[in-house]
Amino acid sequence: MALTIEQSNRRLKWAMLTPALLFVGAMIIFPLLFTLNLSTTDAFGAVNAGAKHIGLQNFADAFSDSRRFWPAVWRTIGFTVGAVALETVFGLALAMLMRRAFRGIRWVRTVLIIPLLATPVAIGILWLLILDPTNGIANHLLGTLGIPPQEFLGSVSGSLPTLVLIDVWQWTPMMTLLLLAGLSTLSEEPEEAASMDGANAWQRFRYVVLPMLGPTLTTALVLRAVDGLKTFDIIYATKGAGGGSSFEAETLNVYAYGLTFDYQEYGLAAAVLVIFTLFIIGVVVLLRRRSA
Amino acid sequence: MSRGISRRSFVGLTAAAAGAVTVGACSSGKPTADTRLRVAAVNHVWTRALQKRLPEFEERIGRRVSMSLLTGDQLSSSYNVKLNASATDIDVMMVRPLQEQLLFAHNNWLADLSDRAQDAEFNWSDFQAAPKEASTTAGKVLTVPVVTERPVLYYRKDLVPTPPRTLDELQQAAARLTTKGRFGYVGRGQRSGAVTQWSSFLYSYGGDFTREGQSAIATPEAIAAYQYYGDLLGKSGPPGATNMSLEQAMPIFAQGKAAFYVDADAIYTGLIDPKVSAVGETIGYAPFPAGPAGSKPYNIPSWSLGINRFSLLQDHAWEFIRWAAGSETVTALQTAGIPGARESVWANPAANSGFPKELAQAMQVNARNGVGHDRPEVLQVGRARDIVGRPLVSAILQQDVAAVARDADKGFAEFLVRDNRHRES
Numbered sequence: 001m002a003l004t005i006e007q008s009n010r011r012l013k014w015a016m017l018t019p020a021l022l023f024v025g026a027m028i029i030f031p032l033l034f035t036l037n038l039s040t041t042d043a044f045g046a047v048n049a050g051a052k053h054i055g056l057q058n059f060a061d062a063f064s065d066s067r068r069f070w071p072a073v074w075r076t077i078g079f080t081v082g083a084v085a086l087e088t089v090f091g092l093a094l095a096m097l098m099r100r101a102f103r104g105i106r107w108v109r110t111v112l113i114i115p116l117l118a119t120p121v122a123i124g125i126l127w128l129l130i131l132d133p134t135n136g137i138a139n140h141l142l143g144t145l146g147i148p149p150q151e152f153l154g155s156v157s158g159s160l161p162t163l164v165l166i167d168v169w170q171w172t173p174m175m176t177l178l179l180l181a182g183l184s185t186l187s188e189e190p191e192e193a194a195s196m197d198g199a200n201a202w203q204r205f206r207y208v209v210l211p212m213l214g215p216t217l218t219t220a221l222v223l224r225a226v227d228g229l230k231t232f233d234i235i236y237a238t239k240g241a242g243g244g245s246s247f248e249a250e251t252l253n254v255y256a257y258g259l260t261f262d263y264q265e266y267g268l269a270a271a272v273l274v275i276f277t278l279f280i281i282g283v284v285v286l287l288r289r290r291s292a
Numbered sequence: 293m294s295r296g297i298s299r300r301s302f303v304g305l306t307a308a309a310a311g312a313v314t315v316g317a318c319s320s321g322k323p324t325a326d327t328r329l330r331v332a333a334v335n336h337v338w339t340r341a342l343q344k345r346l347p348e349f350e351e352r353i354g355r356r357v358s359m360s361l362l363t364g365d366q367l368s369s370s371y372n373v374k375l376n377a378s379a380t381d382i383d384v385m386m387v388r389p390l391q392e393q394l395l396f397a398h399n400n401w402l403a404d405l406s407d408r409a410q411d412a413e414f415n416w417s418d419f420q421a422a423p424k425e426a427s428t429t430a431g432k433v434l435t436v437p438v439v440t441e442r443p444v445l446y447y448r449k450d451l452v453p454t455p456p457r458t459l460d461e462l463q464q465a466a467a468r469l470t471t472k473g474r475f476g477y478v479g480r481g482q483r484s485g486a487v488t489q490w491s492s493f494l495y496s497y498g499g500d501f502t503r504e505g506q507s508a509i510a511t512p513e514a515i516a517a518y519q520y521y522g523d524l525l526g527k528s529g530p531p532g533a534t535n536m537s538l539e540q541a542m543p544i545f546a547q548g549k550a551a552f553y554v555d556a557d558a559i560y561t562g563l564i565d566p567k568v569s570a571v572g573e574t575i576g577y578a579p580f581p582a583g584p585a586g587s588k589p590y591n592i593p594s595w596s597l598g599i600n601r602f603s604l605l606q607d608h609a610w611e612f613i614r615w616a617a618g619s620e621t622v623t624a625l626q627t628a629g630i631p632g633a634r635e636s637v638w639a640n641p642a643a644n645s646g647f648p649k650e651l652a653q654a655m656q657v658n659a660r661n662g663v664g665h666d667r668p669e670v671l672q673v674g675r676a677r678d679i680v681g682r683p684l685v686s687a688i689l690q691q692d693v694a695a696v697a698r699d700a701d702k703g704f705a706e707f708l709v710r711d712n713r714h715r716e717s
Contacts, residue, residue: 048378135543153535154533154534154536156534245483246534258674263674265672
């Protein structure tokens with residue numbers, strides 16, 4: 001039976017799509033299903049060694065672990081909330097400043113994106129050297145101001161806040177660029193109207209610009225929140241395995257990595273990763289729903 | 293004229309695409325004469341020295357060698373990823389026998405070298421006893437030691453004319469030499485990273501990680517060793533000591549900011565290199581100081597060579613090990629200052645001329661007094677080090693060591709039960 005052009009095109013479309021679908025299946029869906037299956041086993045040592053299915057025992061073990069798992073959950077949340085909040089505030093302030101062209105704006109923009117271009121591990125090592133309590137330049141500069149040396153990343157209580165500031169240094173430019181793109185699409189008329197009605201600069205920002213920027217801000221927040229939750233490289237490069245000697249910077253990602261590569265407890269690691277993935281999906285859904 | 297595709301063509305295209313993906317994913321390929329022998333190695337002075345001699349080996353076996361250099365942790369992660377997938381793209385594996393061998397043997401990732409090691413010319417009996425023991429698991433030779441390590445007391449001759457002979461003298465001298473801008477002592481303080489260096493302090497106080505298979509980290513000897521190291525590094529060391537591993541501690545000593553430093557003898561080249569060290573001319577070397585139980589430093593094989601069980605070039609992989617750990621190569625590398633594991637080479641004065649004289653003497657004393665392990669001898673060394681290292685961190689932070697050690701002891705006892713269960717599985 002002869003095929004119509006429409007039927008032929010539909011088949012050609014599927015034929016073209018098949019390699020991509022197979023690739024997605026092999027690279028995304030299979031690992032997800034494999035991890036899900038692994039999370040219900042007692043796999044230890046080698047993934048391909050005979051592991052027994054133990055139901056949801058790994059999930060129960062993770063949820064009852066108050067020494068590593070729950071502190072890692074709270075640190076992940078604390079790190080993300082702290083970093084994204086500061087990045088949003090600074091990013092918005094910089095975007096508002098750069099909204100109108102001024103002399104040298106191209107230079108400012110170029111300088112601003114430098115932290116984005118460097119790899120996170122290189123940034124981690126850079127800050128590790130700058131903040132080294134004994135040989136770092138930060139304490140040398142503080143010393144010239146008469147301020148006693150600080151431990152920074154060497155301190156149990158100061159590590160996570162220091163890491164938040166490093167993340168802010170690296171990712172605020174990203175927030176600025178996203179918000180700047182959003183600002184450039186806004187019509188200037190509502191602002192001009194508010195200005196003619198006597199609104200001052202703060203009122204125009206708070207009641208006109210910010211509501212109009214809402215969708216862009218939400219997208220930027222979702223992107224950065226997901227990235228923040230998944231942060232691994234900077235923490236691992238500066239604090240090493242376990243996020244430090246007292247696990248002071250151990251987030252869920254770092255914990256799962258340690259379970260996999262330092263402890264070879266693949267079943268438990270997979271369970272933590274499944275919980276972590278569901279947690280990230282939950283955060284994205286929550287943020288999208290609130291913005292809607 | 294047909295402008296679309298037929299059902300047969302559609303099915304054919306789809307099958308071809310699926311086939312291409314499957315074949316691409318599954319192809320392994322048998323080795324040919326052009327296939328390179330692949331060596332996964334750590335970025336170490338030993339590896340770099342060996343690389344320079346590779347052409348001589350390539351000519352001997354008529355095959356090119358490809359060496360990939362990674363840091364210790366990266367190498368370990370790389371094995372975990374690749375060997376979990378039964379990968380054949382590693383032939384020779386450089387491993388840390390005390391960190392990884394039991395686990396890799398449990399996973400059946402290492403080829404049995406017992407028969408090959410009996411080669412008379414290779415002379416397996418020439419290797420030192422402790423490294424040989426660490427290379428043998430359940431009666432099988434799984435790796436061959438190539439680099440050995442002991443701790444040495446590095447000190448500044450311009451500050452300390454005579455090195456301390458006991459741990460008490462070391463503590464007193466370190467306290468006396470701590471001034472504004474200079475620390476009496478520097479050493480590793482990271483929870484897991486410090487355990488290996490601390491082990492010599494533990495043994496010299498009469499303790500060990502386990503006794504008859506039971507946890508021994510809350511014995512009076514172990515608590516005293518925790519307390520001692522915590523006081524030494526916490527009171528006479530730099531700020532942020534619990535974040536310090538080799539990479540942080542070594543530059544502090546190299547830049548003249550500390551009077552004493554205990555670390556592996558194998559790193560001395562980094563301390564005398566004028567490009568990175570300001571104190572190369574004034575460094576002295578001493579045997580590990582004696583504690584209440586005498587001087588008992590570790591003496592271990594830090595790196596060994598094994599063969600990936602999935603390798604398709606096992607004969608040439610063994611040829612590589614035979615060459616790299618053979619008497620001739622070990623003599624050449626030890627003469628260049630890289631300590632190996634062969635008794636005959638250690639007994640050869642010419643082969644030890646590469647070390648500073650005082651260091652060579654300290655190494656020999658430490659080897660004589662040495663204990664053959666520097667970490668708990670378990671399957672899950674990473675988790676064990678984290679448990680054992682917890683009281684060490686508390687000690688450095690000047691917290692209640694005894695209470696933390698007792699709590700860690702409970703955790704370690706439970707861990708040992710689980711670890712034994714895994715071993716038997």
